[in-house]
Amino acid sequence: MSNLSTTSDAILACARSLIVAGGYNGFSYADIADVIGIRKASIHHHFPSKADLVRTLVAQYRKEAETGMANLERQVSDPLEQLRLYTGYWEACITDASAPFCVCALLASQLPVLPEEVGLEVRAHFRSLSAWLTSVLERGVQRGQLQLMSTPRAEAEAFMATVHGAMLSARAYGDPKIFAVVTGPHLERLASRLPRAGSRDGNGRSRERAERKSR
Numbered sequence: 114m115s116n117l118s119t120t121s122d123a124i125l126a127c128a129r130s131l132i133v134a135g136g137y138n139g140f141s142y143a144d145i146a147d148v149i150g151i152r153k154a155s156i157h158h159h160f161p162s163k164a165d166l167v168r169t170l171v172a173q174y175r176k177e178a179e180t181g182m183a184n185l186e187r188q189v190s191d192p193l194e195q196l197r198l199y200t201g202y203w204e205a206c207i208t209d210a211s212a213p214f215c216v217c218a219l220l221a222s223q224l225p226v227l228p229e230e231v232g233l234e235v236r237a238h239f240r241s242l243s244a245w246l247t248s249v250l251e252r253g254v255q256r257g258q259l260q261l262m263s264t265p266r267a268e269a270e271a272f273m274a275t276v277h278g279a280m281l282s283a284r285a286y287g288d289p290k291i292f293a294v295v296t297g298p299h300l301e302r303l304a305s306r307l308p309r310a311g312s313r314d315g316n317g318r319s320r321e322r323a324e325r326k327s328r
Contacts, residue, residue, distance in 0.1 A: 120149075120151065120155065120159060121159045121160075123149050124145055124149065124156055124159055124160065124166065125166070125169065125170050125173060127145045127148050127149055128140065128145060128166055128167065128170055129170055129174070129216060131144060131145070131148075132167070132170070132216055132219065132220065133212070133213060133214050133216060133219060136219060136220070136222075136223055137167060137220060137223050137226070137227055137231070138223075138226070141163075142156045142157070142163070164228035164230055164231055167220075167227075167228075167231050168228075168230045168231050168234050170216070171216065171217060171220065171231060171234035171235055171238065172234050172237075174216050174217060174238065175217070175234065175237060175238040175241055178238065178241070178242065179241055179245075181202075182242075182245045185198060185199070191258070192249045192250070192252045192253035192256065192258055192259060193253055193258050193259060193300075193303070193304050195249050196246075196249060196253075196272070196300060196303070197300060199276075200276060200292075200293075200296045200300065203215075203276060203279075203280065203292065204289075204292050204293055204296075207280065207283050207289045207292050208289040213280070213283075213284065213289075214280050214281075214284060215277060215280060217235050217238040217239065218277040218280060220235045221235050221239065239273070242273055243266070243269050243270060243273060244269075246269035246272055246273060247265045247266050247268075247269040249269075250265040250268050250269055250272075250303075251265045253303070258304070259303050259304065260302070260303060260304070260305050261303070262302075268303075271299075272299065272303075275295065275296060275299045276296060278295065279291065279292045279293075279294075279295035279296045280292065282295055283295075
């Protein structure tokens with residue numbers, strides 16, 4: 114913790130690791146004080162309540178994620194490669210245990226017991242990630258790189274759920290390799306060979322399949 118610039122940064126970093134390890138109710142200010150080596154009163158000075166602390170943490174986490182997605186957009190133009198790099202990022206984080214679980218995905222599983230202000234920030238993260246994935250999928254369809262079974266928005270939600278579910282499975286089995294086992298086939302399906310030109314609708318779905326459903 115000594116390399117962190119401020120006490121509040123140290124508190125937020127410690128809280129993040131404790132949430133990933135045990136969830137919202139899995140830590141207290143006493144735990145943070147013991148790890149960092151400060152008094153609980155110092156934590157209350159920066160964050161009067163636990164809800165204030167976690168709300169700030171999640172808002173910071175969302176901004177970091179949005180910055181990461183923006184950087185990815187600038188560095189890589191290929192939509193399929195963006196999806197691969199996104200899952201590759203999480204695969205690496207799970208493998209080296211630097212970030213074995215998405216903070217917001219974990220907190221989302223606890224929404225019924227979270228303070229309202231924390232829940233609002235968690236939902237904002239999901240909306241932001243879904244919007245980015247939707248835009249990536251839309252561009253992939255437009256370029257003829259991706260094959261969708263549903264609308265880009267629905268596929269984005271499915272992709273996000275697959276990634277989060279893969280994190281859960283990797284944790285349940287105690288095996289980081291499970292993440293790629295789960296996410297790999299999903300990426301392969303999206304990138305599977307497309308039908309002949311002109312056989313897809315504006316959402317990237319097979320017209321032949323859509324016609325069969327309409328009969």
